Amino acid sequence: MKKILICILLVNFCLLQAVAQHVPHWQKQGSATQLIVDNHPYLILGGELGNSSASSQQDIERIFPKLQRLGLNTVLVPAYWDLTEAQEGTFDFSLTDQAIHQARQNDLRIVFLWFGAWKNSMSCYAPLWFKQDYKEYPRVRTESGKPLEIASPFSENVFRADCKAFSAFMKHLAETDGERHTVIMIQVENEIGMLESARDHSEEANRLFNAPVPDTLLKYLSQNRKTLHPWLAKKWQEAGGKTEGTWQEVFGADMYTDEIFMAWHYASYVERMIQCGRAVYDLPMYVNAAMNSRGRTPGEYPSAGPLAHLIDIWHCAAPGIDLLAPDLYDKGFTDWTAQYKLHNNPLFIPEIRLEPNDGVRAFYVFGEHDGIGFSPFSIEDAPDTSDYPLSQSYRKLKELMPVITRYQGKGVMKGLLFNQADKERILEWDNTLLICRHFFTLPWDARATDGSVWPEGGGLVIRMAEDEYLIAGSGIVVEFKSKEEAALSSAQAKLGEDGFVLKGEGEQATSVRWKGEKRIGIGSVDQVSIAADGSMNFIRRLNGDQDHQGRHARIGVDDFQILHVKLYEYK
Structure with missing residues (x-):
């Protein structure tokens, strides 16, 4: 009988544990915090x-x-x-x-x-x-x-x-x-x-x-002085860094001390x-x-x-x-x-x-900050x-949810967001540079040059392997270069509507001789969809005009796509 009761208690305990795990909760993955819903990471x-x-x-x-x-x-x-x-x-x-x-x-x-x-x-x-x-x-x-x-x-x-x-x-x-x-x-x-x-x-x-600051807060300040928010650390230190006293004695006499007190x-x-x-x-x-x-x-x-x-x-x-x-x-x-x-x-x-x-x-x-929701x-x-x-x-x-949540917190995912003033960002992984820009830095859409206000372009990039990337979003264009090549290259050439360099706007002559360093080429750009288990399904190969003859991967401003890019090296 005693053994039966113990078994019943163990079963009940296990059931309670299972229910507790099933309730929405948090888990850590690398540097990311994930919301778990029905035992799977969830993006709001x-x-x-x-x-x-x-x-x-x-x-x-x-x-x-x-x-x-x-x-x-x-x-x-x-x-x-x-x-x-x-x-x-x-x-x-x-x-x-x-x-x-x-x-x-x-x-x-x-x-x-x-x-x-x-x-x-x-x-x-x-x-x-x-x-x-x-x-x-x-x-x-x-x-x-x-x-x-x-x-x-x-x-x-x-x-x-x-x-x-x-x-x-x-x-x-x-x-x-x-x-x-x-x-x-x-x-x-x-x-x-x-x-x-x-x-x-x-x-x-x-x-x-006018009473003393609670000991709990004073101990927290002392124990966490190296990781305090810079604003609070500076305010506390400028007031003397005291570990006892009233609110004004510890933080100074101004409206921001009033705010700290009220926040507490x-x-x-x-x-x-x-x-x-x-x-x-x-x-x-x-x-x-x-x-x-x-x-x-x-x-x-x-x-x-x-x-x-x-x-x-x-x-x-x-x-x-x-x-x-x-x-x-x-x-x-x-x-x-x-x-x-x-x-x-x-x-x-x-x-x-x-x-x-x-x-x-x-x-x-989601790409830049391992976000929980939007x-x-x-x-x-x-x-x-x-x-x-x-x-x-x-x-x-x-x-993308199963893919994003798989890579959160691992340092291989970045976000992109561009507008008319802030139109370029360079991402770096090992020897590979991703030169990312707003789609309208290309001249092929009349809205890029007719005075229209550019809509924001943005997305995320996931480095799936050394030579493999997933790019998703809208209104972005991404080039790939080795660090050596980038160091030898001049500013971006200006292109005409036909995709060729405008007269007099190509790469300028340089006194630095090419030393035979490897270049990075685009092996393939595929538009894909993502299945529920995170696997990729091929939709179409984007080549020729769609990747500017192997020069970049791009997604227009009026569309949202997922692209799978494979790279290779040559010299």
Whole structure:
């Protein structure tokens, strides 16, 4: 009998372990962090619904079939506290259930966005019973003492009300989706941050601001001083590098110290929310940030949110957060993404302005930064046509998913993104250089020279072997040269419409004599498709005019393709 009981316990333990492994989770592969869904690495080819687009069952039923046609595999859906708990203590999950049902009907996954105590700083999605009782659930105050429609992160009552609703929401997901895993991740709150002032100036906030910095943070700074974000390291050292004292004594007396203080308390609040949610259903969880852009200062932008320069504060106060994600609506896409793909932060873009260039930007995120996902905002407003660039992009990225995830974190994949001003990038692997350019650096399309604004071109390159490359995307051209050849070559020759060099624009004579170094030639360029198991299927050989007689591999600006390139050497 004892042996039977032991066997039963072992079987139950194994079943629990299997279920735990089946729940969406993270794994490391080389330098990359991967999201695992149904035990396979998963790339979020997403779109976020507009703020009010999931507030009625009719809208959900209307929108979700369109999202499938657009090529998404994941939709980011708001979960509204005010509609979930309109009456205190009474929960209605009908919108949640309808979204999950429609996602299953349309072969989509869901990332739910908890619009709880804060959405874009404000507490606009808190229920009316919460808003009206401002004594029980106090607001933050500006330096002048003005109350704002922003719930106080210093109030235990605020936290308990928010956490109670969030825990009920997570419990409902566990009960209704714990086996199917339609829901793969949770965003906790939305674009947290203090406005008008860099920090809360309520009585409780002031008391804590004038108290010593918590030992936990001081120890973190000391133990991680070599890997701190450069901004924080510089600010701390310029204030003396102290390991005890008040916030102003440790970090200096300015608005950015106010921001650090506020970030600590926002992050501490979110950590408690995450632990409450995970106690009932352990899904991946992240936070998103409104950018500190356009020259604004804390309070002009949402101060103290999960911004790149505050990543150490957020990591220390909220170790349960899986990643800090940027919402991108400003120029400088490549610079912003580089700020958030850090050694301690995988890159996920939950919001970006919906525009045609998103198609190539998605390729760049996965190729350059081993990205987890990409998600334009207000996705339901995208054109419902199969040739929309994002739809074309997502179709190819779905094909490529088993290949991209196989090579993530191994140092053999790069992203490309070009525009009219930034039109060339050189990639280097061993003795091989890939000279990558915007497609319109070729003169064969009238839009390259007629004054048209160039659409962005971009894609990804995977080095599959020393002489074998996979190139995918749109609007790019790639040449291959050995380092020796590149050192002996002059600037790029200017070509005419017939593909030959313009008069007087060829390679200029050089006093450096060719020494017989090996050159790299293109053996073949094949357009391919990718099967579900990651194997390649031949579509057509691109030769002659299609690879400029063996000079390059290229993909036009109006198309998305996957090319397999084999190289060889000669002299």
